Amino acid sequence: MICAGLAIVAWLAQAKGRVWLARSTLGVLTAATVYAGHQGASLTHGPGVTAWREARAPVVVKAAQVKPGAEAVAGSVFEKEIQPLLQRSCIDCHGPDKARGRLRLDSREAVLAGGKSRLPSITPGKPEASELLRRVKLPRDDEDAMPPEDEPGLTAEEIAALEKWIAGGAVWH
Numbered sequence: 001m002i003c004a005g006l007a008i009v010a011w012l013a014q015a016k017g018r019v020w021l022a023r024s025t026l027g028v029l030t031a032a033t034v035y036a037g038h039q040g041a042s043l044t045h046g047p048g049v050t051a052w053r054e055a056r057a058p059v060v061v062k063a064a065q066v067k068p069g070a071e072a073v074a075g076s077v078f079e080k081e082i083q084p085l086l087q088r089s090c091i092d093c094h095g096p097d098k099a100r101g102r103l104r105l106d107s108r109e110a111v112l113a114g115g116k117s118r119l120p121s122i123t124p125g126k127p128e129a130s131e132l133l134r135r136v137k138l139p140r141d142d143e144d145a146m147p148p149e150d151e152p153g154l155t156a157e158e159i160a161a162l163e164k165w166i167a168g169g170a171v172w173h
């Protein structure tokens with residue numbers, strides 16, 4: 001507004017030959033424009049925008065902006081897939097209450113030790129040398145199949161997850 005007013009005064013002064021008035025008005029106009037520009041920048045960018053140090057300061061991400069619990073949600077393969085599977089399909093017969101075939105599947109040591117066959121139920125890194133995997137892969141009507149025939153068998157996805165987990169070293173946590 002002020003700038004527009006001054007510009008008109010300057011234009012009128014020049015049109016009427018009042019050179020000194022036109023010049024001084026233009027001078028004020030220039031100063032006003034610079035000032036207005038600064039004010040405008042302060043409005044949009046906040047005070048201190050003209051101080052280059054502040055303007056170039058690195059953007060600090062506040063802790064609150066980081067998504068909470070990203071790691072907790074991730075979990076390990078053992079926690080997410082293997083433990084629930086063993087718990088649901090095996091522990092009733094191979095846990096603290098019963099140890100069918102003298103095998104417990106509730107600790108890594110017990111699983112590595114195996115049962116009455118004395119075969120290692122799991123050989124970390126070697127799915128093909130893991131009695132546990134051989135048993136769950138058997139046809140459902142095989143007398144060695146695990147879980148036994150009258151129990152629901154594992155899905156193809158669960159067997160694949162077990163195989164991958166054993167191949168990866170059977171990490172128990």
Ligand code: HEC
Pocket residue numbers: 086089090091092093094100101102103114115116117118119121131132135136143144146147148151154
């Ligand atoms: C309803 C009970 C029952 C359930 C559930 C069950 N088992 Fe068994 N399991 C047995 C019995 C009984 C034996 C011993 C007879 C045999 O060797 O077939 C056995 C033996 C085994 C053996 C051989 C142990 C050895 O070295 O002699 C393995 C390995 C095994 N089970 C794995 C599993 C796995 C893995 C699951 C879950 C996916 C499971 N079992 C679920 C009853 C069960």
